[in-house]
Amino acid sequence: MRKIMHRSILIAVATLLMLMLLPVAPNQASAAASKKQVIAVPAATLWKSPGIHRKLDLPSLGKNVDLRAWTSAMNTTEKRRWLTGKTETQALYGQEVKVLQRKGNWVQVAVVEQSTAKNSQGYPGWMPEVQLAEVSASPAVRVDRKAAAEVVVASKTANLYKTNGSTKLLELSFGTRLPVVSEHKGWIKVDAPRYGYALLRTSDVKLLEAGQTEKQPTGTQLVETGKAFLGLPYLWAGTSAYGFDCSGFTGAIYRYYGILLPRDASEQALAGKSVAKADMQPGDLMFFAYQNGKGKVHHVSMYIGGGKMMHAPKAGKTVEIIPISTASYAKEFAGARRYLNN
Template sequence: MLKKWYAIVLALGTLLLLSINSAEAKEKETDTYYVDVSAATLWTAPNLLREVDKPSSTNPVDLRKWTTSMTYEEKLGLVGKLETQALYGSKVTVLEQKGEWVKVVVHNQPTPRNEQGYPGWMPKAQLVKGKSFENKLNRPFALVTSPTAWLYENKKGNHAFMEISFNTRLPVIKEFKHEVLVATPGDGAKWLKKSDVAIYKNEMDIPAPTGQDIVNTGKKFLGLPYLWAGMSGFGFDCSGFTYTLYHANGIVIPRDSSVQATHGTPVERENLQAGDLLFFAYDQGKGKVHHVAVYIGDGKMIHSPNSSTHVRIDPIETSGYGEEYAGARRYIQ
């Protein structure tokens, strides 16, 4: 009899454990979403939007209208209020919800602030569950290599659907001579021009870059206006720029300059090579790192400096940052 009762208790315990595990798995599953706009902007808190920011918070977004309509002072008003951006199709995990806003972490943007990814608040309307999209993520993918590219409703490319950013990744459904049919998070199959993308079997299939590859990638964006927290071909901040150049070349580095400065391999100034990251800090280079650039050779760097300007090439010494030089790191061996 005792053995029978023991068996019953054991069976009930097993069922309870399975039920708990199933509930946890279901809960975890419902927390996963995909970005459904060309680039979602993450804020430090919900409901910080100004009137000028509304084009960035809708679905679809109009990032060009947003960035070009802001005055310099309005751009400065974003400093400290934005966290990062997440590109179309990016995976996020929802941590919290307040009204129409959700706090998420963006996967593949490493930070010490959260082991899952970079945190911030965004409108929930810019996310979709994307189950069908998720099921296609094991396919080859199209990586956008133009600064921006258009998704089209049809193969001929005469019905535009959405302008998406450099470094966006979308699963390939079928490849043609001049076009590629891709899956989207919530809008079914769309078309891209093949000239705007590179197609890879998986992330490991992206060729290992040289430092010069990183530099050449950066030069695509010369003249692009700065955007605090920017991570797209519509605008970059300094570390969003360096992160994106590396990520598009198959290397994931930390999101922020202060953390980028603690990874990779330290490089002495006399040994700098193209593609190395250069860091600049307060207190004449001895304080907190606040800026990062890419070394291009001949004492020059390419970077996205601040809200008053754009992606540009400067001599290190006369860039305005020369006295703040705080060292360099190499992420390519």
């Protein structure tokens, strides 16, 4: 009897050891690691803290964001200037964010693509949690293997449609990037957060081939892309076609071509390589600082050639082109940087 019990114990121990060596099903932690949080509205505005918004900001805060209504409601310089120091940045539809903490219906997130010294995970700020969607961390499976891997919205705005091609889901901003599923007769089927498969018109996007590095733009291309936004009203913290701040503008133009710059002007001024003012070329960025150019960098513009620059100046102004000799800027010039390999 004792031999039988001893043998049973040995078998049980051996079985337990074998089970421990077998692969186990993914647990909740590994399942969570296979997912990521992305923006599920045309552009999410990140705030310095929850609940500091005004009534007129409500169109930017719900599940169905209306950025046109929001920016139109800010019809005075004072209403736009009020955002200064209260909003941090924006993130476009489909951009990945890391959730840092929660507070009621709000989450503090870090925008992964927007580098900053403020947080190693990305640019931080608070937003309504309802504007997030959870998606697979793996790239979407392309139904058509000949299709491009990704699209970038090239128009100032582009409509995202249901797969019937007639029902509008969202209006997306310039620079929005989405994975491609297939291409067919003037339409691109994309994997769209919150909606699943959806359609964009081929004429509204730039196609990026799978496995290929994005071709470096010329300075002239950067300038021409930026000129499409001349006349667009300045928006503090803006990074979308509904309004830019100074570094949001320069960052968006470079990002369209696959070049990621730091989010803030003061950190863009530390990236790339220094260029003498006399050697500036179109596409180079110019920086301006307090204390006659010797203090902290507070503004950035793009040199367009011919002694002129293009920039998003401040609340109450629009994206414009002015001479680099303009007195208020000339006295604060703090250097130029180049981010292209030429």
